[in-house]
Amino acid sequence: MAPSEAGAKVQPxxxxxxxxxxxxxxxxxAGLTEMPLANGRRADVMAVDRTGEISIVEVKSSIEDFRxxxxxxxxREFCDRLFFAVPETFPVELIPEDCGLILADGFxxxxxxxxxxxxLAAARRKAVTLRFAHLAALRLQRLVDPAITAEAAW
Incomplete structure (x- = not known):
């Protein structure tokens, strides 16, 4: 049962x-949520395809969140493609034209x-890919052993 189905309130x-x-x-x-970047920011979703292309998706649940x-x-300096993901009720004309647009819901x-x-430049791509792989491996290890508390220490 998903957390929202169990009575816990899940953020949009x-x-x-x-x-x-x-x-x-x-x-x-392959996608990861809450991906820390070298500049101290945290991408909502980062995805890497089989060729190594990196996309970042910035999730905006409301106009207030966007503004x-x-x-x-x-x-932008950490991905090949930058998208915004918004609910279908969001006024999409607010999304910058130089970014991709994704309509999303919980499903x-x-x-x-x-x-x-x-x-991306080759050196930046390598650094971002290594950070992504390291974080993904740590998260997978925590599924097997919840006592592991390390997060990507980049």
Whole structure:
């Protein structure tokens, strides 16, 4: 039973991120939520495809959430493609044209506007990919052994 079904209140952004992660997995990408970046920011969702292309998805659950957050341009230097994921009730004209657009809910998501490509330099790609792999491995280890408390110490 999902947490929301068990009576616990799940934040709308968490549900949207879950839908985005289901979509990226369905397309063969590996996704992580709350991915820490080298600049101190934390991407809502980062996805890596089989070729190593990196996408970041910034989740916005409301107009207020979108207007209060001005840090999303800082994510661009860590991905090849930058998307916003919003609920279908969100006024999509607010989303910058130079970002992709995903409509999402707690069960899935759909890309309605592709993100333009901004290729990462090889050294940056390697650093981001290693950070992604390290965090993914730590999270997997914690599933097997909850006593492991380490998080990516980059």
């Amino acid at each position: 952004g968490v549900l949207l991120a879950r839908g985005v992660c289901r979509m990226v997995a369905a397309h063969g990408l 209060a957050d001005h840090k999303w341009p800082d994510y 899935g998501a759909e890309i309605v506007r592709p993100a333009p490509e901004h290729r």
